[in-house]
Amino acid sequence: MGNNLDALTTIFTEFYYWLTVALMFLIHVGFCMYEVGASRRRNHMHTLLKNSMLIPLVTITFFFFGWWIYWAFPNGPFITGGIEWEAANANSPVSDIMGTNLSDRITGVFWAAFLLFSWTAASIVSGSVIERINSGAFWILAVLIGSGAWIIDAAWGWHYQGWMVQLLGYHDAYASGVIHAVAGGFALGVLVVLGPRLGKFAADGKPRDILPHNPWLVCIGLFLIYTGFWGFYVACNVPLISPEGIGGNITGETWTATTIYLTPTTLGAITFNFLMSLSGGMMMGYFVSRGNAFWTYSGGLAGIITASAGNDLYHPIQAMIIGGVGTYLAYKLHYWVENKFKIDDAVGAVAVHGYAGFIGLVICGFVLWGHPSSPYEGYAAINPLGNFIGAIIMFGVLGFLPGYIASKILHAFGLLRIPKEVELMGLDFGTALEEEAAAREVREAEIAMVNGK
Amino acid sequence: MNTTGISSWAVDLADVGAIYPFQGLELILLIIALIFWIWWHIVTFRMEFDRQDEKIRKYGNSEHITQAIEND
Numbered sequence: 001m002g003n004n005l006d007a008l009t010t011i012f013t014e015f016y017y018w019l020t021v022a023l024m025f026l027i028h029v030g031f032c033m034y035e036v037g038a039s040r041r042r043n044h045m046h047t048l049l050k051n052s053m054l055i056p057l058v059t060i061t062f063f064f065f066g067w068w069i070y071w072a073f074p075n076g077p078f079i080t081g082g083i084e085w086e087a088a089n090a091n092s093p094v095s096d097i098m099g100t101n102l103s104d105r106i107t108g109v110f111w112a113a114f115l116l117f118s119w120t121a122a123s124i125v126s127g128s129v130i131e132r133i134n135s136g137a138f139w140i141l142a143v144l145i146g147s148g149a150w151i152i153d154a155a156w157g158w159h160y161q162g163w164m165v166q167l168l169g170y171h172d173a174y175a176s177g178v179i180h181a182v183a184g185g186f187a188l189g190v191l192v193v194l195g196p197r198l199g200k201f202a203a204d205g206k207p208r209d210i211l212p213h214n215p216w217l218v219c220i221g222l223f224l225i226y227t228g229f230w231g232f233y234v235a236c237n238v239p240l241i242s243p244e245g246i247g248g249n250i251t252g253e254t255w256t257a258t259t260i261y262l263t264p265t266t267l268g269a270i271t272f273n274f275l276m277s278l279s280g281g282m283m284m285g286y287f288v289s290r291g292n293a294f295w296t297y298s299g300g301l302a303g304i305i306t307a308s309a310g311n312d313l314y315h316p317i318q319a320m321i322i323g324g325v326g327t328y329l330a331y332k333l334h335y336w337v338e339n340k341f342k343i344d345d346a347v348g349a350v351a352v353h354g355y356a357g358f359i360g361l362v363i364c365g366f367v368l369w370g371h372p373s374s375p376y377e378g379y380a381a382i383n384p385l386g387n388f389i390g391a392i393i394m395f396g397v398l399g400f401l402p403g404y405i406a407s408k409i410l411h412a413f414g415l416l417r418i419p420k421e422v423e424l425m426g427l428d429f430g431t432a433l434e435e436e437a438a439a440r441e442v443r444e445a446e447i448a449m450v451n452g453k
Numbered sequence: 454m455n456t457t458g459i460s461s462w463a464v465d466l467a468d469v470g471a472i473y474p475f476q477g478l479e480l481i482l483l484i485i486a487l488i489f490w491i492w493w494h495i496v497t498f499r500m501e502f503d504r505q506d507e508k509i510r511k512y513g514n515s516e517h518i519t520q521a522i523e524n525d
Contacts, residue, residue, distance in 0.1 A: 041525050060490055064483065094479035096471035103470045136498035213525075415498070421513040422505050425521040430508040 009240055010105055016239045017109035023231025024116035026224050028055065031123040034221030035130055038212040038347050042426020043131045050135045051126045057139050058122050058146035062115045066147035068092045070114065073155040080163040113235040114154070117179055120232070122146035124183035125403070127347035129190055132197050132423050137410045144406050145186045153178050153398045157390055160262045160374065164393070168386030169373040173259040174236050174270070174308035176360035177394035184354015185399020187345065193407035194416060196344030198423055207338050210346070215293060222297035226278065229304060233270050233311075236260055248375030262375050265312035273319035277307035280323030288331045295331060298348055302327040302356040309364035309387070313371065322363050330356040354395055361391035 032051050039047040058066075072088035075081035090097060091111075097104040098111070122142035129138060157164035158178040164170035172178055201207055212218045238258045243250040246262050256264045278300045285299015286292075304311075306326025307319040314322065334351035337343050345351065365387025373382050380386060410416040418427070426432075456474035475482075512518070 042521055057490075060486065064487060064490070093483050096476065096479075099471060099473040099479075101471045101473075102466055134498075134501060136494065136501050139497075140494065419505055419509060421509045421518065425508070425512055425518045426525065429517070429521045430504075430512050433512070 013239055014105045014109055017113045020231040020235035021112045021116055024228050027228030028119055028123060030221045030224030030228060034218050035127045037214040037217030037221055039130050040213050042428055044428055046427035047130050050138055051123060053139060054122045054142040055119060057143055058118050059115060061143045061147035062118050064093050066151045067111050069151045070155050073152060074159040074161045076163050080166055118146040121150040121179050121183040124349050124353045125187040128187040128345045128349040129194055130346045132417055133194060134415060134418055137416045141190060141406055144402060149186060149398045149402045150182050153182050153394055158260055164390055165261060165373050166379050168389055169380030169382045170386050170390040171364055171368060171373050171382040172309045172361060173312040174233055176305055176309035176357040177391055180305045180353040180357030181391060181394040182399040184350045184357060185395035186403035188350045188354060189400040189403025190407045191343050191345060192404060193411050196342060200344045201342055219293050219297050233274055246375050250375050259312050270311055272316040273307060273311040273314050274304060276316040276320040277303045277323030280320035281327040284324035284327040288328050298352045299327040302330045302352045305353060305356040306360035309360045310368050313368055326356045326359045329359050358391045358395045361387045
């Protein structure tokens with residue numbers, strides 16, 4: 001920090017990212033409420049712990065290797081260059097900036113902002129597999145998506161030097177693809193191997209509704225995810241940077257906020273578009289589901305997710321329309337896939353995150369066609385083909401395939417799914433009986449004291 | 454004994470970098486942490502399967518399972 005302006009910028013940036021982390025924590029609280037509300041009473045505590053324990057596991061593995069991957073692989077490697085050893089080593093778990101260091105105030109909070117995205121990616125998968133997956137198997141999958149698959153895609157398509165940005169003109173400012181499509185695709189890959197919950201499909205293949213035990217908790221959980229999503233959005237920006245700091249084609253001395261690609265935008269723009277895409281999604285969700293509360297709230301999320309790829313630039317009415325279109329298609333695709341392929345996605349995560357994210361990338365390629373993907377020379381401009389290929393890479397190559405292959409391996413070792421008897425009695429059943437017996441024993445002892453025995 | 458490399462704050466902060474204790478031992482810490490992480494997965498997998506076997510042994514009869522489903 002050479003002078004007071006540098007100091008102010010650094011401390012502001014440090015506090016900015018720190019605040020996003022605190023806000024994004026609410027996403028996880030929301031996911032937990034939502035999942036527990038959607039599960040049946042006999043599975044509550046296991047459902048909660050399954051999701052909660054991804055927090056420490058993804059955190060430590062993101063520290064061990066996830067963050068290193070982001071800085072090492074923007075070139076593929078070997079697509080636009082080799083491994084970025086210098087940047088990667090500076091961000092490795094043994095680097096001295098990965099700890100208390102007075103000469104670097106940003107790495108810790110920037111790492112944490114990315115980490116909270118990692119939790120989100122894993123948590124998206126968690127909801128879809130409830131009530132029949134072994135927690136231990138899920139935690140391995142959570143590490144794979146949270147500290148592996150998503151951060152590789154971030155290096156490729158969510159890094160200012162990422163090869164997808166350079167060659168394809170890939171644009172995904174608020175992570176329609178790099179978080180949502182990849183996590184939705186990963187969840188679908190797991191679900192194909194895991195199979196549906198017992199009783200989900202009748203003998204003739206007709207799907208049955210397994211209703212959430214507490215729709216109120218589900219809806220409040222989704223509300224909390226909306227709240228945390230504000231942190232997610234602003235964490236995707238660089239809050240304040242000079243043209244000199246960017247070092248690209250921008251001239252003059254006007255400082256700006258930028259996307260992760262260092263392309264200029266404003267907090268005002270993303271506030272307009274967040275709210276308008278949320279509104280388009282909620283209105284469409286209400287309409288298409290005929291007033292179903294779960295799909296209305298999920299529609300709000302799907303609306304934001306669809307518009308996220310281009311919400312740095314869209315007009316607010318475009319964001320609203322795109323949010324509505326994505327929600328409509330995601331809803332229809334959810335039930336089509338459920339009927340056709342007998343996929344039991346307990347919370348609609350594949351639709352809300354995967355399909356909406358994929359659709360959002362494709363739409364973005366058309367709507368922002370020709371806009372520079374980067375402030376640097378030589379990068380492809382945003383275009384429909386580039387974003388379509390990007391959507392396939394996100395949903396299919398880095399999402400579905402790793403989820404499918406890892407689940408196949410876990411299944412081959414008998415580790416993936418809980419035994420049938422345990423699924424039927426519920427994951428909490430024995431524990432609940434024992435707790436009830438312990439409570440009864442205490443009550444009887446207290447009554448005995450009252451009676452003077 | 455000084456574990457952080459800072460024995461006095463009579464310094465120019467512009468010259469100060471890392472101040473966590475035992476600098477230089479990061480690789481050893483990482484190896485310990487990696488072992489703990491892998492161990493944790495193995496042990497908790499075993500715990501989960503043991504608990505499932507116990508549940509099936511104690512409550513895996515049709516009476517208990519029916520009770521669980523009906524009370525849901």
